[in-house]
Amino acid sequence: MERLGLEYFDELLSRSFFQHSSSDKSMFVMHDLMNDLAMSVAGDFFSRSDIGMKKEFRKEALEMIAICHLKKLKNLHGEISIWGLANVQNAMDACEANLSQKRLSKLELDWGSLFNLSQTETYYKEVLNELKPHNDTLKQLHIKSYRGIEFSNWVRDPSFLRLTVMYKLNN
Incomplete structure (x- = not known):
């Protein structure tokens, strides 16, 4: 399960769903554009x-x-x-x-x-x-x-x- 999760994460990272955190390069955050889209859809x-x-x-x-x-x-x-x-x-x-x-x-x-x-x-x-x-x-x-x-x-x-x-x- 962990390996599959890492594969999914790598796939999302390669598609720019995630980006490195500006405060800590070892952490990841949702890309700003994806975050804006999600917030717009969520209401x-x-x-x-x-x-x-x-x-x-x-x-x-x-x-x-x-x-x-x-x-x-x-x-x-x-x-x-x-x-x-x-x-x-x-x-x-x-x-x-x-x-x-x-x-x-x-x-x-x-x-x-x-x-x-x-x-x-x-x-x-x-x-x-x-x-x-x-x-x-x-x-x-x-x-x-x-x-x-x-x-x-x-x-x-x-x-x-x-x-x-x-x-x-x-x-």
């Missing part, structure tokens, strides 16, 4: 992987985009930020992200600056509970704008052996 919704290998989902209103589409990304690993969690309708939507099956080293969960009076302490705790990541790989956990009173049990679970950094930030 409001796109997925972008930059040099830091951060996954970014964008839409004008961030309505459960991170959550619903994460279930399709079966081999997702590394670092991920999920913004706009205040827009998640219920905990089962968060469950679909299936973060416990993804090998994440850094996870940022951001509820955003919107304040919804209909969201209760139970809502925040249930959504956070369903966003439990894989415990063998997580090193950093950042939780932003969480308006719950207490965290889900997995946050203090001692099975997260590699977890060395944890932040809780409020706006």
Whole structure:
């Protein structure tokens, strides 16, 4: 599989789909013209992987985009930020992200600056509970704008052996 992937990469490189990064010649980026074409075709919704290998989902209103589409990304690993969690309708939507099956080293969960009076302490705790990541790989956990009173049990679970950094930030 790796050899086949390298062959595909070499083919795309020979067709100018990729070009050397201006900041690091050992890295490659999508050619500017290809990037412009892709952005034009994608419209409001796109997925972008930059040099830091951060996954970014964008839409004008961030309505459960991170959550619903994460279930399709079966081999997702590394670092991920999920913004706009205040827009998640219920905990089962968060469950679909299936973060416990993804090998994440850094996870940022951001509820955003919107304040919804209909969201209760139970809502925040249930959504956070369903966003439990894989415990063998997580090193950093950042939780932003969480308006719950207490965290889900997995946050203090001692099975997260590699977890060395944890932040809780409020706006």
